[in-house]
Amino acid sequence: MQLVELVWLVPLLPLLGFITLAFLGRRLGEPIAGWIATGAIGGSFLASLVVFAGMVGLDGEERIVEFKLFDWVSAGDFNVDMGLLADPLSVTMILFITGVATLIHLYSIGYMHGDPDFSKFFVYLNLFAFSMLMLVLGDNLLLTFLGWEGVGACSYFLISFWFTDEANASAGKKAFITNRVGDVGFMLATFLAFFAYGSIEYGEMFSGAPIAQGTATAIALLLFMGAAGKSAQFPLYLWLPDAMAGPTPVSALIHAATMVTSGVYLLARINPILAASYDWGPSIIAWVGLFTALFAASIAVAQDDIKKVLAYSTVSQLGFMIVAIGTGVYVAALFHMITHAFFKALMFLGSGSVIHGMHDDQNMKRYGGLAKLMPITAGTFVVGWLAIAGIPPFSGFWSKDEILVGIYDNSDVFANKVLFVLLLIAALLTAFYMTRLVILTFFGAPRWRDEVTGEAWVSSDDELPLRHPHESPWLMTLPLVALAGLALVAGAINLPFTSDLHFLENWLEPSLLGNEYHVGAGGGTKLTLAVIATLFAIGGIVAAVKLYLDKRGGTGPDAPAIVAQGWGYDDAVSNFMGGPGSKGFDGLAAFDSTVVDGAVNGVGKLVQFDGSLLRKLQNGLVRSYAALMAAGAIGLMIYFLIVSA
Amino acid sequence: MELTSTWYLVLSAILFSLGATGLLVRRNPLIMFMCLELMLNAVNLTFVTFGNELNDLGGEISVFFVLVVAAAEVVVGLGIVVAIMRRRSEATADDLSVLRG
Numbered sequence: 001m002q003l004v005e006l007v008w009l010v011p012l013l014p015l016l017g018f019i020t021l022a023f024l025g026r027r028l029g030e031p032i033a034g035w036i037a038t039g040a041i042g043g044s045f046l047a048s049l050v051v052f053a054g055m056v057g058l059d060g061e062e063r064i065v066e067f068k069l070f071d072w073v074s075a076g077d078f079n080v081d082m083g084l085l086a087d088p089l090s091v092t093m094i095l096f097i098t099g100v101a102t103l104i105h106l107y108s109i110g111y112m113h114g115d116p117d118f119s120k121f122f123v124y125l126n127l128f129a130f131s132m133l134m135l136v137l138g139d140n141l142l143l144t145f146l147g148w149e150g151v152g153a154c155s156y157f158l159i160s161f162w163f164t165d166e167a168n169a170s171a172g173k174k175a176f177i178t179n180r181v182g183d184v185g186f187m188l189a190t191f192l193a194f195f196a197y198g199s200i201e202y203g204e205m206f207s208g209a210p211i212a213q214g215t216a217t218a219i220a221l222l223l224f225m226g227a228a229g230k231s232a233q234f235p236l237y238l239w240l241p242d243a244m245a246g247p248t249p250v251s252a253l254i255h256a257a258t259m260v261t262s263g264v265y266l267l268a269r270i271n272p273i274l275a276a277s278y279d280w281g282p283s284i285i286a287w288v289g290l291f292t293a294l295f296a297a298s299i300a301v302a303q304d305d306i307k308k309v310l311a312y313s314t315v316s317q318l319g320f321m322i323v324a325i326g327t328g329v330y331v332a333a334l335f336h337m338i339t340h341a342f343f344k345a346l347m348f349l350g351s352g353s354v355i356h357g358m359h360d361d362q363n364m365k366r367y368g369g370l371a372k373l374m375p376i377t378a379g380t381f382v383v384g385w386l387a388i389a390g391i392p393p394f395s396g397f398w399s400k401d402e403i404l405v406g407i408y409d410n411s412d413v414f415a416n417k418v419l420f421v422l423l424l425i426a427a428l429l430t431a432f433y434m435t436r437l438v439i440l441t442f443f444g445a446p447r448w449r450d451e452v453t454g455e456a457w458v459s460s461d462d463e464l465p466l467r468h469p470h471e472s473p474w475l476m477t478l479p480l481v482a483l484a485g486l487a488l489v490a491g492a493i494n495l496p497f498t499s500d501l502h503f504l505e506n507w508l509e510p511s512l513l514g515n516e517y518h519v520g521a522g523g524g525t526k527l528t529l530a531v532i533a534t535l536f537a538i539g540g541i542v543a544a545v546k547l548y549l550d551k552r553g554g555t556g557p558d559a560p561a562i563v564a565q566g567w568g569y570d571d572a573v574s575n576f577m578g579g580p581g582s583k584g585f586d587g588l589a590a591f592d593s594t595v596v597d598g599a600v601n602g603v604g605k606l607v608q609f610d611g612s613l614l615r616k617l618q619n620g621l622v623r624s625y626a627a628l629m630a631a632g633a634i635g636l637m638i639y640f641l642i643v644s645a
Numbered sequence: 646m647e648l649t650s651t652w653y654l655v656l657s658a659i660l661f662s663l664g665a666t667g668l669l670v671r672r673n674p675l676i677m678f679m680c681l682e683l684m685l686n687a688v689n690l691t692f693v694t695f696g697n698e699l700n701d702l703g704g705e706i707s708v709f710f711v712l713v714v715a716a717a718e719v720v721v722g723l724g725i726v727v728a729i730m731r732r733r734s735e736a737t738a739d740d741l742s743v744l745r746g
Contacts (some may be wrong), residue, residue: 167721618744618745619742619745620741620742620744621738621739621742621745622666622677622738622741622746623669623672623677623738623739626665626668626669627669630665630669
């Protein structure tokens with residue numbers, strides 16, 4: 001038996017963990033429930049490693065292994081299997097999903113300590129891991145959609161985990177409803193793909209006859225609509241900043257590392273459809289990604305809530321990945337997805353550690369000088385900061401540079417040079433707001449008083465909040481250290497120097513079916529671009545240090561209020577949906593309840609009326625039935641006599 | 646005078662009509678049952694007659710099926726009749742119309 005065939009173990013273990021905890025979780029309680037969940041996902045990680053090892057032993061084309069479990073939906077021409085697809089792309093995904101998820105499960109045992117719903121949290125976390133793994137391992141669009149909805153539901157449960165607070169509950173609803181808008185696109189794309197290809201199984205879709213360019217463009221853009229919902233792209237990004245209402249490990253796992261990247265995964269998976277569409281299709285994707293990257297980065301600059309900065313940063317970084325998808329450099333997109341998962345999960349967990357130490361206060365303006373008191377958190381956070389800012393040799397530098405080189409080189413994308421410059425500016429903003437976050441949190445003068453000693457470092461007109469920061473327990477710092485190590489070295493999986501060092505690119509090649517855009521620019525151009533990108537990053541860092549590092553306890557200049565409020569976009573949507581939009585949808589609802597439901601109910605009424613006439617015959621008298629039968633028999637006899645005569 | 650098949654068929658038709666008429670005009674469930682048996686056996690007679698006429702054993706075999714079905718029907722039917730009679734000894738078939746629509 002081949003090791004690759006063990007892939008079914010990968011989603012099965014979290015599923016078993018979920019079932020066990022769903023029934024026994026409350027009885028097992030803290031911390032055993034947490035350890036069971038961690039064990040389940042850890043086992044899944046080990047299984048992924050085994051599958052990976054098995055796949056490394058296979059040759060290029062053999063690395064695409066389809067593993068059919070059973071028939072799922074079978075209706076006429078429409079057949080969908082419950083089948084798993086293990087290929088380099090999905091194995092890469094399950095490796096980093098299970099790896100990051102294991103670390104975050106571990107962290108959660110420490111973070112959720114003392115919560116009355118401790119076991120319920122891990123029930124959801126395991127269910128989420130199962131859904132996410134089904135999403136990436138599914139071998140057809142419908143199974144991917146199942147996982148897609150599963151992670152959406154878990155995201156909803158976990159955002160509103162502390163649902164007694166009204167704000168958390170409505171943040172969950174917002175995430176769910178916004179995602180539904182994108183899901184419409186996903187569903188339409190699935191229908192269209194079935195009509196165009198006659199199948200929704202990836203293997204059959206991409207090996208069959210090519211489809212018309214227009215159809216391919218439509219499918220690609222509809223799937224992008226779904227991806228824009230899940231991966232928080234403009235105009236559907238609105239839910240992600242609000243999703244920070246959930247517990248911090250959830251923000252790290254679902255809203256930074258894994259679920260939000262599923263849109264990028266989906267687009268990479270359907271790369272033959274993108275390749276078959278008109279050039280303007282991918283161009284739209286790239287430009288939407290760019291706009292999102294720039295827009296969200298500008299908002300991140302103005303946030304005071306530490307988790308909000310990270311949330312907008314995630315939206316912005318997802319924009320980078322979408323740009324890469326639109327450019328056709330899928331490897332760069334997936335590369336950035338992996339490095340981003342490491343450093344963003346690291347920073348979210350780090351922020352959780354800080355919030356833990358600061359009595360659940362999330363406002364950075366009341367932080368400051370925490371580096372001395374939380375050395376491990378601060379040290380690991382600095383690694384994450386340098387990685388996202390794009391300073392060599394940290395991982396983020398390599399992956400971001402790949403995207404920049406790709407967009408600079410690929411002139412099929414509309415106005416690619418302009419896009420390149422704007423993306424550089426987004427990278428500069430990234431370095432800027434991240435530096436601001438690090439300085440306000442860990443450096444400068446403390447803007448709080450020590451709860452125990454009453455000592456204050458800065459004088460202030462307002463009363464300084466009483467705090468007693470402390471380093472978090474080992475359960476929380478261990479994942480931080482592990483993620484910091486990964487954020488530091490993950491760039492090594494795809495070094496640009498020689499083609500032998502393109503490990504990730506060579507590895508992913510069978511999954512990308514020759515649709516990857518290969519950069520034609522020479523080494524000199526690449527080096528120049530890398531230097532420019534680094535200079536921009538350093539520029540962002542220096543500017544932020546100049547503006548925000550203040551030994552006297554200042555918090556630097558504030559951005560205009562309109563920027564802090566997300567350029568008013570969120571409010572505009574809320575106002576529209578609450579006012580004229582709501583009226584319009586009421587009209588549609590009225591149409592639905594009168595015309596559409598009317599037609600359906602009308603048929604029912606008609607049948608009811610017919611029935612009321614016929615039921616008179618059913619009078620309960622046996623002899624009358626006999627008489628009717630006799631009459632019928634005689635009638636038949638007469639009929640046959642006439643016909644035969 | 647030779648007994649040709651026609652005689653048997655005519656007898657069968659008479660028996661069948663008697664049974665059918667009885668079923669329609671009588672209200673006592675037991676009598677109705679007997680009428681039903683009469684109709685079934687009239688049909689049996691036709692089967693045997695045609696089996697003999699066409700030299701086909703199928704006719705005789707069918708009779709066994711009909712007999713078995715009739716026996717099963719009597720078991721169920723009489724059970725029902727007895728159950729009803731226990732409750733309402735005066736009941737006629739026309740009184741038993743609780744299953745009307």
